[in-house]
Amino acid sequence: MTGCHSGITYNQQYFAVTTSHRPSPVQVSLANKLSDELSVPFIPRNDLSIETMISNTGVIGMMVVSAQRISFFTGISEFFFHPGLAKLRINELKNGKTDQMIQAMSLGAGDTLLDCTLGLGTDAIVASYVSGTSGKVTGIESSILIAAIVGHGLKTYQDEDISQAMQRVEVAHSHHKDYLAGLPARSYDVVYFDPMFRTPRKKSPAMDAMRAIANPDPIDRETIALALKVCNKRVVMKERRWSKEFERLGFKEIRGGRYAPVVYGVIDRQGMV
Template identity: 50%
Template structure:
């Protein structure tokens, strides 16, 4: 992926929106291009940028290959409602996540899983999300800090998530042993799910390299309780990466590999 970025505004921008874009340009050290009446395609061609950070009245978004990426609680909101109704969330079950636990989400992405986990661990818990792709980390971090219009418990869960723009292997190597209760991986599926349209822009932006055996070994060292990986149910990644226990809903297309108690066989 070409990491070149440019910041611009919506086509009907006002002075305050342009000032916001300039502020972000300075903060993130990304070039600013006045929108004027140019199309996004023209701006991309003119600047040579592969991705545009678009500042509009409603949100911040990234536009790449004609697809738009922005933060939204999405399915996390529904999953939290189901937890409140006493239903089982398969990810939370696989993690054995409890109130007050600490979780390192090594592949933050859209932050949906981290948001559900943040709700579960509550105010005494810790959620750290790692995102290797700087544009994605920028959008998600700002969205988690500024998103409004939801119930307090959902907003509070958003605000508790700490976003770190760093590759998980480098981050894990520098952590002491037994730092987090749970370490979680949700790498890009080797075979994408056709129905997952929200992931389409993310696949263009995020690191799509397969999870390494070294990263799993480091995760086992760092996790006090367990390491969990989400993958397609029939994926060979579970076997390749030594996940012995596979959990998940009987009819779900995804499953969770679990390594318990810091033991990698």
């Protein structure tokens, strides 16, 4: 993970790092490393429950390094990395099927993508598979917890079919507006946004866990203007089919399956200065 800017949803005062019960030396060393990198306390587990640790320390949640993964526990929900539908989508592409996001991006081998809303990284993994070893995918995430957990997951999750695509995704912890403002014009072929929906589509424990630590802010017009400067080909935004966000942010062209509840707004750079 690189970079550290503003726009942190959960900051240093709110959480601490620990391990699962009876940790290996590797877990303890990773927990200490995270504590240094994120400037948050490391608290040895000492047989305590996460709930007790939260109420003893007054934090909102604990980052827990276990043998399998890094999670963030709030006492109600657990957030951890998993590749979601990425593998299924990549298999569909391998079988010659269309992926609506890739089509809307017009992404191909060797292309570069700036994913301004990394989240769990599912879209970034699919894009990384398509852009291949000659391309590049950078994922920007403003929640320090999501950036750290997903950044670690992408580098370490074992799946022989998609490990390489996952490992190629570069993660930066930053507010996307700050990040975009620091980039030269035409630095990426495509700039992509998939903001949190204003209201959740469906209730699920995984989505609730993410919502607890994600940045819920809407995108502003200035950010889209910056994205249009930074892209070489187009800016793409995923939203609900009838979302008013498309109009508000200047997306006139909408792509996606005819009956899909979620579609992609596209603004081409062509014709712009």
